Amino acid sequence: MIGVSLKMYFGYQQTLDWATAIEKIASEHPAVKAGVAEVFILPSFPALESTASICADSAISFGAQNLAEADAGAYTGEVSGPFLAEVGCRYVEVGHAERRALFGETDQVVRAKTAAAFRAGLTPVLCIGELERTDPDSAAALCIRDIEDALSDADFSNRGPAPLLVAYEPQWAIGAPAPAEPAYIADVCQKIRGYLESRTEFVGRVIYGGSAGVGLITALGTTVDGLFLGRFAHDPEAVRKILDEVGELSV
Numbered sequence: 625m626i627g628v629s630l631k632m633y634f635g636y637q638q639t640l641d642w643a644t645a646i647e648k649i650a651s652e653h654p655a656v657k658a659g660v661a662e663v664f665i666l667p668s669f670p671a672l673e674s675t676a677s678i679c680a681d682s683a684i685s686f687g688a689q690n691l692a693e694a695d696a697g698a699y700t701g702e703v704s705g706p707f708l709a710e711v712g713c714r715y716v717e718v719g720h721a722e723r724r725a726l727f728g729e730t731d732q733v734v735r736a737k738t739a740a741a742f743r744a745g746l747t748p749v750l751c752i753g754e755l756e757r758t759d760p761d762s763a764a765a766l767c768i769r770d771i772e773d774a775l776s777d778a779d780f781s782n783r784g785p786a787p788l789l790v791a792y793e794p795q796w797a798i799g800a801p802a803p804a805e806p807a808y809i810a811d812v813c814q815k816i817r818g819y820l821e822s823r824t825e826f827v828g829r830v831i832y833g834g835s836a837g838v839g840l841i842t843a844l845g846t847t848v849d850g851l852f853l854g855r856f857a858h859d860p861e862a863v864r865k866i867l868d869e870v871g872e873l874s875v
């Protein structure tokens with residue numbers, strides 16, 4: 625699973641050119657064709673509709689970087705889960721470290737947005753990760769506590785197991801020159817995976833984000849379900865190389 629959030633780096637046309645390039649690379653890639661790699665992209669809201677056209681009948685999917693807590697109403701400037709689903713989003717990011725640090729999103733907000741995503745039938749890309757570098761046991765314990773907390777308002781009663789994507793993003797590794805060490809990532813993600821497997825209301829997978837780029841998935845192997853890329857996916861050729869790596873891992 626290779627996801628990319630563009631954050632707010634690109635302009636509109638730049639986003640569409642990039643999405644077109646990624647769609648072409650992914651849909652022609654043997655790892656995607658063989659079903660061993662999946663790609664999703666998360667552009668800014670105003671590019672979603674054009675991204676839907678680019679991704680129509682394609683192997684790649686798309687989603688949004690944020691959603692409102694409520695489904696409809698007097699919430700100026702917000703975008704609801706049902707709106708995103710109607711545009712064709714499959715994924716929506718919830719609780720990214722930048723939303724928490726820069727826009728005051730609390731645990732309560734993350735709970736409400738996670739519940740809203742599930743209500744709309746979207747797969748939350750639930751971002752969690754420790755603030756400061758620590759040991760893998762402490763990091764995993766904190767992540768599992770945050771996942772449990774984020775899910776605590778979600779209603780799973782009306783359907784079969786819902787898909788959930790956990791993005792393990794140690795906050796100290798976001799926007800850094802290099803990712804966390806592969807052994808550290810693998811240890812934390814294996815523990816998160818163990819927790820996700822113990823829950824039956826949802827089917828959870830865990831991807832790593834935080835300065836992820838070419839070479840990392842080869843080092844991590846199958847200890848993670850994929851990567852959540854930021855800056856290092858701005859060059860579409862880097863995404864091609866990462867898909868090559870995924871293909872090599874599966875043989």
Ligand SMILES: O=C(CO)COP(=O)(O)O
Nearest residue numbers: 798799834835836854855
């Ligand atoms: O936060 C991230 C993905 O959402 C990671 O971003 P960078 O890879 O640019 O550090």
